[in-house]
Amino acid sequence: MAVYTEVSDDDLVRFLESYPLGTLLSCKGIAEGVENTNYLVRTEQGPFILTLYEKRVHREDLPFFLGLMEHLAQNGLSCPTPVRDRHGVMLQELAGRPAALVTFLDGVWIRRPRVDHCAAVGKALAELHLAGRGFEIRRENALGLAGWRPLYERFRARADEIFAGLGALIEGELAHLEASWPRDVPQGVIHADLFPDNVFFIGDRLSGLIDFYFACNDALAYDLAVCLNAWCFEADNSFNLTKGMAMLRAYDAVRPLEPAERASLPLLARGSALRFLLTRAYDWINTPEGALVKRKDPLEYVRRLRFHQSVASAGEYGLEKR
Structure with missing residues (x-):
């Protein structure tokens, strides 16, 4: 409750x-x-x-x-x-x-997203990014690249309690992302947490977006990478290429992705997966049993991170060439 x-x-x-x-x-x-x-x-x-x-x-x-x-x-x-x-x-x-x-916003969130839901989210996310232009207040992303290592340090000594080797995986990924993170991609207001429970539908129609309490200024394509992680993986943590293609095509039709964004999408997806792995791992270790908040499994994002590590280009997510 x-x-x-x-x-x-x-x-x-x-x-x-x-x-x-x-x-x-x-x-x-x-x-x-x-x-x-x-x-x-x-x-x-x-x-x-x-x-x-x-x-x-x-x-x-x-x-x-x-x-x-x-x-x-x-x-x-x-x-x-x-x-x-x-x-x-x-x-x-x-x-x-x-x-x-x-x-009050009418609608319900979708427990089992379909391809058409993913397309609707891609379109709505692009519309959000365009609508956010001109908003004058800025807020840095507290859970962006600069915040990941300090967050990890808060549970580093206990990381391998979740599974053996988690600490080495995180440290290796942090080093890679800190050295390679894209800095020449368009920035703006992002939602940063557009998971299925933050998107309402009425029937098959997307009725609105909620919960803007992680919103901030960051790379727009990073927000798209968050959605790929949140919407386009199946229960067995396999990536659904058809869903990815539908989401990316719908986004690109409203706000065309720049070449630098297309090239950096695999890296941004890795960063997104690491961000949610870190917050889930921290909560897994620090949330006491019987707490009101239900812990989320960090291993889901270990599997997603490993998938992204194997991706060479945005085409493997379904992004079509121009």
Whole structure:
């Protein structure tokens, strides 16, 4: 249950009085999600999501996250939009936590993505990258290349508890990526965490993108590499070339990839796989049994990383030649 902070009825009513949304009709905690406390709030004006930001989200990052969602929505992307109060303020305080109200987005996330879902995600990701142009606030990627080695050092001594040789694998990959990471590719606002549970569909139609709390400025093609890892591998961790081709073709049709991006895609995919391997490994070691957050298996990303290490060109992901 992802309700870490309880909100009393009286506090919620007082909180909502500063918004022009009418009378509170109902409020229910939302079980999904691991970073923040979320409630589904219904007022006379409709449903909204109330988020209380917990300790893993830094208060100083919230103007970026909220401002970005508003900017993307204003530029045509379907995503939750922060609601401003009667004084034009987006960020409030509730139950001792920073809090914000955002619009409700209809849809469900897909447990078993098909080829058409992957194509829809590729198109939506390109639209996000275009819509993000002109957003003036910057946020560095705390989980980008510069953050990977410090994160690894926090569990390096225990890495081989997950499996023998994991430490050597990570150290070798870090050395390779630090020496070879592409720096001449287009940069911009990226989602950085566009996994299936952050993409909503209504039937076969993609209805919107959610959870922008890892968003930052980084290589746009790195965001595409994250999606290849998140959407195009099967349960046995084999890469589905048909899904990769559908995603890349749909992305490239909206925002054509530059030659440097095409050439660097295998390296960016390796970096993406290492990023999620590192965070999963850290959580695997440091999350106590019985915690509210369910640990995710880091070995999935060991297998994906090894696949990417064998890839010589973006064509092996299904990216067609121009």
